[in-house]
Amino acid sequence: MSVTDAVHVPVVGMAGGGQLARMTQQAAIALGVPLRVLAGDPAESAAQVVSDVRLGDDRSLPDLLAFAKGCDVVTFDHEHVPGAHIQAVEAAGVPCRPGPDALLNAQDKGVMRERLSALGVPCPAFARVPADDPAGFLTAFAREHGSPFVLKAARGGYDGKGVWVTGDVELAARLQAEGVDLLVEEKVPFRRELAALVARSPYGQGAAYPVVETVQEDGICVEVIAPAPGLSEERAAQAQSLALDVAERLGVTGLLAVELFETADGVLVNELAMRPHNSGHWTIDGSRTSQFEQHLRAVLDLPLGSTEPTAPYTVMANVLGGDDPDVFPRxxxxxxxxxxxKIHLYGKESRPGRKIGHVNVSGSDLADLRERARHAADFLRWGPAMEGKR
Amino acid sequence: MSVTDAVHVPVVGMAGGGQLARMTQQAAIALGVPLRVLAGDPAESAAQVVSDVRLGDDRSLPDLLAFAKGCDVVTFDHEHVPGAHIQAVEAAGVPCRPGPDALLNAQDKGVMRERLSALGVPCPAFARVPADDPAGFLTAFAREHGSPFVLKAARGGYDGKGVWVTGDVELAARLQAEGVDLLVEEKVPFRRELAALVARSPYGQGAAYPVVETVQEDGICVEVIAPAPGLSEERAAQAQSLALDVAERLGVTGLLAVELFETADGVLVNELAMRPHNSGHWTIDGSRTSQFEQHLRAVLDLPLGSTEPTAPYTVMANVLGGDDPDVFPRxxxxxxxxxxxKIHLYGKESRPGRKIGHVNVSGSDLADLRERARHAADFLRWGPAMEGKR
Incomplete structure (x- = not known):
């Protein structure tokens, strides 16, 4: 056996070639860990910057199995890989992190709500909308929990898609007719939205990032403030504990982002994601360990990194596409x-309203940081035409 | 013309596939700038992590010209590309940064010494060693400037190679017989070694990083402390001004690292490098703008980034190969x-004494940071056998 044969560095496979895989590559480079990406097209965000790209459909079992062969662990850039396929990869001897049972809670909002409720985790009032007389069901739900209410597709929603805030009890039947499996939730009278990002390794170690405030417009996250300003230590600790507890109870391995509503009384869980998350992009520049490095460490069952911030505040603003796709001159x-x-662009074709990157600004004067992040994101979107656009 | 045709993102070509190109890829990913690397072998450090690798010999003009075609700018991971080849690339319409005239000062120590002396930049006493009676010449040099003195190969030295600290006036003739073009320099009675890292863009903007202390063992940099502890503001400013001045006078575009001797009276220039430099690896974790991002910004003639540190101190320790090349389990x-x-490994095969990575630790307690960086680097080198190795 030669010296080289004695050396093995684990290969991490990531299914999905989006910006999360792209930014994971930056962390993989530092750790000296080879990252293999399963992408649908060589032009995808991650495929542009990773040498070991396998082209295929991450929802096709043969493609996924071929991709996983030779990986030491497989993880995901999104939630769309079917659980049965993940089970097949594990049966073929390649661990998947998160595993299929944990991931189901990020794939199916109905499963997630039922599971969290059973665990006693605070959630909005919810119910699955029955196929039989949905209007009558929603009328009763609205009587108890108020109107408007929130209809959600159990699967496949993102960035405001698959979510309908409505008082129209007839809408459900029309969506069901299109094949959408629906939940209804109360519209929570929240003060603001928070996110608690944690990591958990197979060994069972957990690490929590500072709780952040997220600002959405039209269902899309536009700004993240880390840490959430004015959040009491007690409530921040409560949110971190909740997220660590959910990660442990669901058996999450890798990152878990818990999107929260802050109400007068405390916090309620809105959504779960089990991967690097938009609410954690600030960590690239604002934390000693980026969420991407943390995710790699967790899925490799390495000890987790420090979540200490590098500045009192970091503000992230998403960069959306504007009318003119030629961003670089800006x-x-x-x-x-x-x-x-700090500019982070994803190599994605710019289309109006599409997330194409983000900016981070770190420092101590929060109002100044927010203004600077906003200015940079707006200028990258619109150029000099930004005046009057907001 | 389609929308896509209207969008152009400049392609940066980097000749050389070492760890500097590898770490430049991390910065290129953030900026959304495609990085193309010319590497001799697909196993090279950068070739492992860049999708657009062109295989070839970066000292071959045809290979370099083929590589440069389609690049918007070409830069370098090392100093070994011949100036005439760089001129040919520029003649073919692709700007090279740094350009051949500037770069010559980092390629030839004789040229550098003569140029800096002509500019009035403080340097050690030096002379080119003549082919005719070198022993007599060195005897006279030693009488004036002391013995031992320092023989240096004008070209091709690195990490202590090509440098001989000796009192042997006969050594020069033996080296010259092997074809080595030699300089002699006084052995400077320095207190410590410093490095001043600056960037300069074609537009003429300059930016200076905090001046660091570098610690060498056997001619290899083992530790960098940022900023240099106990350095007076006046002397730090002097060193930064000197480096900015040299960058401007030599027409450097991109990064310039000026290695300095600190003496009782001030600073003297030891060496120049015109690329990201080992003394700047701390910036990846310790500065708002890493040296790799800064180099890209400079060669693309973008405005330069903030050099503000993210912590009072950052200590970098190089990771050298030990007896057992299997580093990951450590x-x-x-x-x-x-x-x-923060671990940064370069994907290089570990061989005893070879630089295979570095670690950074940031914080405020310098003694603690040095101990932590040293512990991590030693453990990555030797594992539990580190006890008693130092």
């Missing part, structure tokens, strides 16, 4: 205007 | 022992 103004802003 | 101890240590 770097000149943004960088000259603010040498401290 | 991550478990290092990460469990110290969740704050």
């Amino acid at each position: 770097y000149f103004h943004v960088m000259a205007h603010d040498p401290g802003v | 991550y478990f101890h290092v990460m469990a022992h110290d969740p704050g240590v």
Whole structure:
């Protein structure tokens, strides 16, 4: 056996070629861990920057099995790989992190709500909408929990898609006719939205990032403030404990992002994600360990990294596509205007309203940081035409 | 013209597939800038993590020209590309940064010494060693400047190679017989070694990082402390001004690392490098803008980024190869022992004494940071056998 044969560095496979896999590559480079990506197209965000790209459909079992062969562990850039396929990969001897049982809670909102409720985790009032007389059911639900209420597709929603805030009890039947499996939830009178990001390793170690405030517009996260300003230590600790507890009870391995509503009384769980999450992009520049490194450490069952922030505040603003897709020339103004802003673009074709990147700004003056992040994101979107756009 | 045709993101070509190109890829991913690497072998450090690798010999003009075609700018991971080849690439319409005239000062120590002396930049006493009676010449040099003195190969040295600290006036003739073009320099009675890292863009903007202390063992940098402890503001500013001045006077575009001797009276220039440099690896975790991002910004003529540190001190320790090349299993101890240590491994085969990575630790207690960085680097090198190795 040669010296080289004695050396094995584990290969991490990530199904999905989006920006989360792309940014995971930055962390994999530092750790010296080879990252293999399953992408549908060589032009996808991660496929542009990873040498070991396998082209295929991550919802096809043969493609997934072929991809997994030779990986030491498989993880995911999204929630769309069917659980039965993940079971097949594990049966073929390649561990998947998160595993299929845990991941189901991020794939199916009905399963998630029922599971969390059984665990005593605070959630909005909810119910599965029956196929039989949905209007009558919703009328009764609205009588008890108020109107408007929130209809959600159990599967496949993201960025505001698959969510309907409505008082129309007839809408459910129309969606069901299109094949959408629906939940109804009370519309929570929240003060603001928070997110608690934690990691959990197979060994059982947990690590929690500071709880952040997330700001949405039209269902899309536009801004994250880390840590959430004015959040009491007690409530922050409560949210972190809740997320660590959910991670343990669901058997999550890797990252878990818990999106929360903050109400007058405490916090309620809105959504779960088991992967690096938009609410954690601030960690690339604002934390000693980025969420992408943390996810790799967790899925490799390595000890987790410090979640200590590198500044009192970091503000992240998502960059959305504007009318003119030619973003690079706008770097000149943004960088000259603010040498401290950190730009992260995903190599995605710019289309109006599409998330194509984000910016981070770190420091101590929160109002200033928010203004700077907003300015950079708006200019990258619209250029000089930004004036009057907001 | 389609929308996509209207969008152009510049392609940066980097000649050389070592760890500097590898770490540049992390910064290129964030900026959404495609990085193309010219590597000799697909197993090279950068070739493992870049999708657009062109295989070839970066000292071959045809290979370099073929590589440069389609790049918007070409830069370098090392100093070994011949100046005439760089001129040919520029003649073919692709700008090279740094350009051949500037780069010559990092390629040829004789040229550098003569140029800096002409500019009035403080340097050690030096002379080119003549082919005719070198022993007599060195005897006279030693009489004036002391013995031992330092013989240096004008070209091709690195990490202590090509440098001989000696009092043997006969050595020069033996080296010259092997074809080595030699300089002699006084052995400077320095207190310590410093490095001043700056960037300069074609537009003429300059940016200076905090001046660091570098610690060498056997001619290899083993530790960098940022900023240099106890350095007066006045002397730090002097070193930064010197480096910015040299960058401007030599027409450097991209990064310039100026290695300095600190003496009782001030600073003297030891070496120049025109690329990301080992003395700047701390910036990945310790500065708002890493040296790799800064180099990309400079060669793309973008406004430069903030060089503000993210902590009072960052200590970098190089990781050298030990007897057992299987480094990954040692991550478990290092990460469990110290969740704050940042590991950067280069994907290079581990051989005893070879630089295979580095670690960074940031915080405020310098003695603690040095101990932590040293512990991590030693453990990654030797594992539990580290006790008694130092």
